[in-house]
Amino acid sequence: MDFNLPEDLRDMQATIRNFMLNVVEPRAHEIEDTNRIPPELIRQAADLGLFGLSVPEEYGGVGLGTLGRCAVYEAMGQGHMGFGGMISAHASIGTSGLVRLGTEEQKRRFLPRLATGECIAGFAITEPSSGSDAANIRLRAEKRGDAYVLNGTKHYISNAPVAGLLTVIAVTDPLAGTRGMSAFLVEPQTTAGVRIGKIDEKMGQKGSLSAEVIFEDAEVPAANLLGPEHRGYREALGILTNGRVGIAARSTGAMQRLLDLSTEHAKAREQFGKPIAEFQAVQFMLAEMEVAIQTSRLLWQKVAWMVDEGQDVRRMASVAKYHATEMLSEVADKAVQVAGGMGYMKDWPVERFYRDQRLLRIYEGTSEIQKLIIARDLLG
Ligand SMILES: Cc1cc2nc3c(=O)[nH]c(=O)nc-3n(C[C@H](O)[C@H](O)[C@H](O)COP(=O)(O)OP(=O)(O)OC[C@H]3O[C@@H](n4cnc5c(N)ncnc54)[C@H](O)[C@@H]3O)c2cc1C
Structure with missing residues (x-):
């Protein structure tokens, strides 16, 4: 058994650690005071490939496996946790569903922009009345022709205020319990009927923004169903x-x-x-x-x-x-x-x-x- 990480991963860890400690850390007070990550830090993170960690190379990402991605996360964890939280909500739960379940068309449409950080991703399952009890979500997605119409509210959604893409879990068959939920790719900034609520005021992790996402007759094209219908849970x-x-x-x-x-x-x-x-x-x-x-x-x-x-x-x-x-x-x-x-x-x-x-x-x-x-x- 060899417990050493491969040399290329160790090099990448050293690069990310250096970035977190010598580039992000000097701006930590600014992030704390403004609750905002300076855009130039986001650009530098993108140049290092942090937004494309889990995106396959053919779509412009770094294409790391789980071991590689987590090795980078460990290095990133040494620095500002709000900065790391924003990146990991994007590269981990925000992107991994699309990479694993997306159709070729969906991947071509979104992954290249996710890999560069041009589009920030998030994942939304939690609702005001169902946190730990995720099997009881209520956000309803009703099929009407070539679209699903979404109504309901998600809350505490990381990256929601800046996200161009959210993986949203909704109820497609209210009588089928956890076998009646589906996952959708939702573009909150351009979909009519999707609204981002007030940014949450948190104890910490400044710069990593979370908020409510409100759906009022929001029409999501059927082409944005992620994975098989009713398999979302x-x-x-x-x-x-x-x-x-x-x-x-x-x-x-x-x-x-x-x-x-x-x-x-x-x-x-x-x-x-x-x-x-x-x-x-x-x-x-x-x-x-x-x-x-x-x-x-x-x-x-x-x-x-x-x-x-x-x-x-x-x-x-x-x-x-x-x-x-x-x-x-x-x-x-x-x-x-x-x-x-x-x-x-x-x-x-x-x-x-x-x-x-x-x-x-x-x-x-x-x-x-x-x-x-x-x-x-x-x-x-
Ligand atoms: C800053 C922030 C960012 C977040 N980002 C996201 C995001 O990006 N996407 C997303 O979908 N969600 C997100 N969440 C939501 C998060 O996953 C939930 O807050 C979490 O799952 C807990 O749910 P809850 O807050 O409703 O607490 P509750 O479920 O109400 O739990 C309250 C307490 O009861 C306990 N409890 C509940 N049920 C049981 C049980 N059966 N047995 C024993 N104890 C139990 C819990 O452990 C906890 O101690 C975020 C939350 C925060 C605070």
């Missing part, structure tokens, strides 16, 4: 399962950055006449962070490899996401503690990570839902 679960591996990788990167910052601080900060790194209480916190990183990394790498091997990862993707995101919360807490008062100050990145990381235990399935998936699979 199953396909949505597949999209979310793959997304969870990416979240585990991003969490691992964030933990690595927090450990690096904590180690640097522990060596430099002196109290009682010596560096605080010499106190065993501080050493133990650093050691616990390292254990969290190593276990989380092994898990995402294994699950990403399983996906690329075509194995069923429903249970293991939840194991990886649950473990890495819970560990990240503990690591972020320890990083604040190691830094003392400075950990609570906005001019040290730990404070930002502490707020930003909290979301990862909630979206793409809360920790409780991950445990339900694992337990149900265990119990058959």
